[in-house]
Amino acid sequence: MSAALAETSAGQDSWLAAFAARERRLANDCPRWLHGLKRTALARFAELGFPTTRVEEWKYTNLAPLARTVFAPAAYFPHAAPQSPCWVETLGGVVVRTLNGAPVTAAGERRFTIGSLRTAWQQTPELVERHLGRYAAFDRHAFLALNTAFFDDGVLIRIADGAVLDEPLVLVHYLSPYDEAPPASHVRTLVLAGRNSQAGIVEAWTGPDGRLYLANSVTEAVLGEGAVLDYVRLQLEGDQAYHFSALHVHQGRASSLAVHTVLLGGRLTRAEIGAVLAGEGASTALNGLYVARAEQHMDNFTTLDHAQPHSTSVELYKGILDDRSSGVFHGRIIVRPEGQKTDAVQRNKNLLLSRDATINTKPQLEIYADDVRCTHGATVGQVDADAIFYLRSRGVGYRDARRLLTLAFAQEITERINPPMLRERLNAELLARLDATQGGVP
């Protein structure tokens, strides 16, 4: 066995050992179905291991360093406070924090509740069993399997039938290392949006710079008939983080989902979204913005599954890549034989700010119905030299011209994000990052 293989194997063994160490507690903590689910998930992870770049869906994302790392489960201390509050908390809305995978606060009223998933599986086991693990299928996915095997708690968001929330629900996931070992946290979230409800969720992930850790997050969401959900996902991890997040949504009839994903932090990110448009007339909008610099790697993987007639999806992902960073966009659109009259538009646009930055973009359309409209397109380019000269000829300096044009590129995504305060703050974050990397006049 080669050294690398032996290390990978040690990495994988550590997960199995960590699971074995908590088996007894699991048997006490979890209902039998959940314990069973976790055992199945771990067994599946043991078979799968982390994918290599030989697997088509992971072709451009090298997990070898992650697979070799021995992580320790992030400690579960429900009442500790995070190191310093993330700016997302200052934007208003109903704020709930998690620390190392467990909620430290809860909120609720007549129209919604947001609180501990563990409490929910103890108090309303049927409800949780009906949904948990049903949408995020782990049988072919190592990270989903690990998350399922290892979550100790999580967050349940319930929005009542017909409820219209006037403020966003803000969920901030903190990761706080407690000793030298790189920690792994497995955040699990379940969102149940009732019939004809209207709500906004802002979810953010954050952790310290300079620390190696794994944030492995899985969210399952169910949209009832006619439900409207506006979902902002902000990856604000520390600069050495491995971030994996998956959002799997099951959309009922005439429901409407908008997801806005913004990736800013981390050393290696894989952000997956899967939406099944399972009811007639469902609509989905996926907006994404990934801004990478230094050696950051950001991989976006989306799947839109048009399973019923008259559904609509609009997808726009934009990347800004500087220095030696790399990005991936892989957008799958499936139209089932029942999905007649599907209208799907997918676009991916990339701005390379450095000669050493790379992007791999891959549309994947699988269409099994004949009366559909599916279009896709991808672009890769540099900041427009004509526009730079135009601005300079009006007195705007080179650096200001470049940041203005780069921000304008990003704003096509950020201007869709609500609330407006969040949009402005994000633009400011972007500018700070651009200023930190931009070189001099060529």
Place this chain on the structure above:
Amino acid sequence: MLEIKNLHAKAGDKLILRGVNLKVRAGEVHAIMGPNGSGKSTLAQVIAGRDLYEVTEGEVLFEGRNLLELSPEERAREGIFLAFQYPVEIPGVSNLYFLRTALNAVRKHRGQEELDVVDFMELVKERVKLLGMNEALLERPVNEGFSGGEKKRNEILQMAVLEPRLAILDETDSGLDIDALKAVAAGINAMRSPERAMVLVTHYQRLLEYVQPDFVHVMADGRIVRSGDRELARELERQGYAWLEQEEALAGEGRT
């Protein structure tokens, strides 16, 4: 104000300007005419600092300073303005934001305070009215989806807001219908002043019916081959450029 001496410039390996000499004083309006490919637009771009062109010989002085060692933004802040033949579209940046950023960059350089949004709006609205422009264009992204006439008017608006000392208008009359041409000409005339010089680069004499130049120059083959007054423009209109090129060819033979 502007003095160009024996200016040579090339794009790649191709020599385009082959010894241009021109002197422009404050308050003067000069027209530079000439056939396509004669180097008129290149001259305009070189003065503005476009890096597609390399100056190989000669000099350009602006208020006695060597212009060629300044960056495009420094030239703009010193008071040089180029109205583009093909104004650039900038998606995602509103026309207003663009104008304010530019104006404040110029004001900062002049040691003036930056204008806040209220004062700026007042200024812009006044200039928009002067040009008979549609105010809705201010909120739209710079030049995006503008008609040809709207783009050219937008260039004149920028000139009116930035108040340069030397304005170079590159084919600002091309592609305009008669109403748009009159509006653009009115904007240019409103900007004429004893402190300001203008250079109109144009293929046709049409604009010069509405904006009366003090001097008319004809470029051919990278040089100014003839200078005169408005009568020269009319002569060109009547006879075309062919006779000039013939003369030029003869003169060229004479030189070799």
